Amino acid sequence: MEPDEIMTGTLYGIGLGPGDPELMTLKAHRLIASARVIAYPAPDSGESFARSIASDVIPVGVREIPIVVPMRVDRFPAQEIYDKAAEEIAAVLANGEDVVTLCEGDPFFFGSFMYLFERLSDRFTIEIVPGVTSLTACAAQLRRPLTARNDVLTVIPGPLPDADIRRKIEEAQAVAIMKVGRHLTRLKTLLSDMGLLEKAGYVERASLPEQKVHRLIDLETDTAPYFSMILIYKGEEAWTLPPSYSS
Amino acid sequence: MEPDEIMTGTLYGIGLGPGDPELMTLKAHRLIASARVIAYPAPDSGESFARSIASDVIPVGVREIPIVVPMRVDRFPAQEIYDKAAEEIAAVLANGEDVVTLCEGDPFFFGSFMYLFERLSDRFTIEIVPGVTSLTACAAQLRRPLTARNDVLTVIPGPLPDADIRRKIEEAQAVAIMKVGRHLTRLKTLLSDMGLLEKAGYVERASLPEQKVHRLIDLETDTAPYFSMILIYKGEEAWTLPPSYSS
Structure with missing residues (x-):
C-alpha cells in the first residue's frame, strides 16, 4: 500500500x-x-x-x-x-x-x-x-413444518402466469408463493382449481404485531399487501392446517 | 381451570x-x-x-x-x-x-x-x-444474490434420482441442492452434463471456521460432509462466480 x-x-x-x-x-x-x-x-x-x-x-x-x-x-x-x-x-x-x-x-x-x-x-x-427469511418466518407462524426428509421446495413469485405456477406446484412437495399482493384472487382461483385450497396457508406481515395468519380457504379478503405469502403443504407429510389461527 | x-x-x-x-x-x-x-x-x-x-x-x-x-x-x-x-x-x-x-x-x-x-x-x-437457514448462509458466503426479481428458486435434496434433479433444475432460475454428502460425485457429473458446472458454487459448513467455499468446477475432492450445499445460478442475472474464493 x-x-x-x-x-x-x-x-x-x-x-x-x-x-x-x-x-x-x-x-x-x-x-x-x-x-x-x-x-x-x-x-x-x-x-x-x-x-x-x-x-x-x-x-x-x-x-x-x-x-x-x-x-x-x-x-x-x-x-x-x-x-x-x-x-x-x-x-x-x-x-x-x-x-x-x-x-x-x-x-x-x-x-x-x-x-x-x-x-x-x-x-x-x-x-x-444473512437474515431470517420471510419463508421460514411464515412457516413458523403457520405452525407446520415447511419441508421434511427429501421434500422438494419451490419458491414462486406470485406475478408469474398461472400455467407456470401450476406446473411448478405440481413438481414440488412444498411450495411458497411470494409477493402475493394484488395477485391474491387469481392465486386463490388457481389453487381452488388444483384442489389445494385446504392445504394452503396465508400469512401477511409475519412476526409483526399486525400479522395475519389464516388457512387460505378461510381468508375473506381479496386484497393482500406486498409482504404476504402463501405456503402449500402437499408432501408426504401433508400436514393438516388447523381450522383456526389465533393470530 | x-x-x-x-x-x-x-x-x-x-x-x-x-x-x-x-x-x-x-x-x-x-x-x-x-x-x-x-x-x-x-x-x-x-x-x-x-x-x-x-x-x-x-x-x-x-x-x-x-x-x-x-x-x-x-x-x-x-x-x-x-x-x-x-x-x-x-x-x-x-x-x-x-x-x-x-x-x-x-x-x-x-x-x-x-x-x-x-x-x-x-x-x-x-x-x-425461525432461524437463518443454510440456504441464505451459503449464498452469503458465495457472495452472489440467490434470487432476484421474479426468479423461481427450487431446493432439492441431493439423494433424489438424477432424472428428478435434472427436471427440477431445468424448471428453475436458482437452485439449491441440499445434503450433498456422499452424492457429490454423482451431482458433479450431472451438472457437468447439463453444462452448469461453472454456474455452480459449493459450500460446506457455512459460517463456521472450517467452512469451505469453491466454484464446483474447482472442487478437487470427491467427498463432502452432510452439511454441504450446491447453489446453481442460472437466472436472468447469471452471476458469474469469481474464479477463486479466499475462504
Whole structure:
C-alpha cells in the first residue's frame, strides 16, 4: 500500500429478518450498533420498513443514506435511483468508511440489495450477513413444518402466469408463493382449481404485531399487501392446517 | 381451570442458524439464556452440533435432554428414539415447565424438530423461533444474490434420482441442492452434463471456521460432509462466480 493510499471501507448487506426486531441476528445487532453510516430502502412517503426494524439499534448521530424508491406496481425500481445511491455509497467507501445497508429479510433472497451489489461488487469489499427469511418466518407462524426428509421446495413469485405456477406446484412437495399482493384472487382461483385450497396457508406481515395468519380457504379478503405469502403443504407429510389461527 | 390443575409448559423449537453463534437471533439468545430445560439432537459419539452453537448461552445447571440419534446413511432416525424423547419432554411440559429445543438452521426447514412436533403438537403449545437457514448462509458466503426479481428458486435434496434433479433444475432460475454428502460425485457429473458446472458454487459448513467455499468446477475432492450445499445460478442475472474464493 502506498503511504498516502486510503483503505477503502466495507459495504455490509445486513439481513434484518422478517420484521420482529428480536428476529435480528446478534451479528446484525452488533454491526448496526457500531455503524457510522447506514443506508436503507425507503418509500417516497412514510417510513422505511427496513429502518423501522432496526430503529432501536441505530446509533444517534449516524449518517443516513435513504434510497428512496417510489412504490410502483412491478416493484422493479428505476435504475437511476440505484445508480445515484451506489455513487453516494461509493464515495463513503472510497473515503475509508464502512456502510451498513439495512435489508428486510435476507439481502440475497429477493431483496433490493442486489441493485447495490451489482453496482459496487467489482470495486469494493462486500460482506453479507444473512437474515431470517420471510419463508421460514411464515412457516413458523403457520405452525407446520415447511419441508421434511427429501421434500422438494419451490419458491414462486406470485406475478408469474398461472400455467407456470401450476406446473411448478405440481413438481414440488412444498411450495411458497411470494409477493402475493394484488395477485391474491387469481392465486386463490388457481389453487381452488388444483384442489389445494385446504392445504394452503396465508400469512401477511409475519412476526409483526399486525400479522395475519389464516388457512387460505378461510381468508375473506381479496386484497393482500406486498409482504404476504402463501405456503402449500402437499408432501408426504401433508400436514393438516388447523381450522383456526389465533393470530 | 380447576384449582389443582397445572398449566402445561410450552415447547420451543429454536432455530440457531447455520453455525456461527453470532448468526443466532436475539430471540433465540434470550430464550436459551433463560431456559431451565433444553433438548437437542446429538450423535452417538462426539458433540451435538446444535448444542455447540448455543454452548456459550446455555445457563449453568440447566437440565439437558440429548436426543441421541445414531449416524446412519439415510439420516432418517428410528422412530423409537423420538417416541422416547417426546415422552421425556412431555413429562416436563405436563409438569408446567417449558422445554427449549435447540435446532440447527431453522426448525421447520429440513430439520429433525418435526419428529418432536408430530408427536407433541396435539397435546402441547409449541412455539417456533425461525432461524437463518443454510440456504441464505451459503449464498452469503458465495457472495452472489440467490434470487432476484421474479426468479423461481427450487431446493432439492441431493439423494433424489438424477432424472428428478435434472427436471427440477431445468424448471428453475436458482437452485439449491441440499445434503450433498456422499452424492457429490454423482451431482458433479450431472451438472457437468447439463453444462452448469461453472454456474455452480459449493459450500460446506457455512459460517463456521472450517467452512469451505469453491466454484464446483474447482472442487478437487470427491467427498463432502452432510452439511454441504450446491447453489446453481442460472437466472436472468447469471452471476458469474469469481474464479477463486479466499475462504
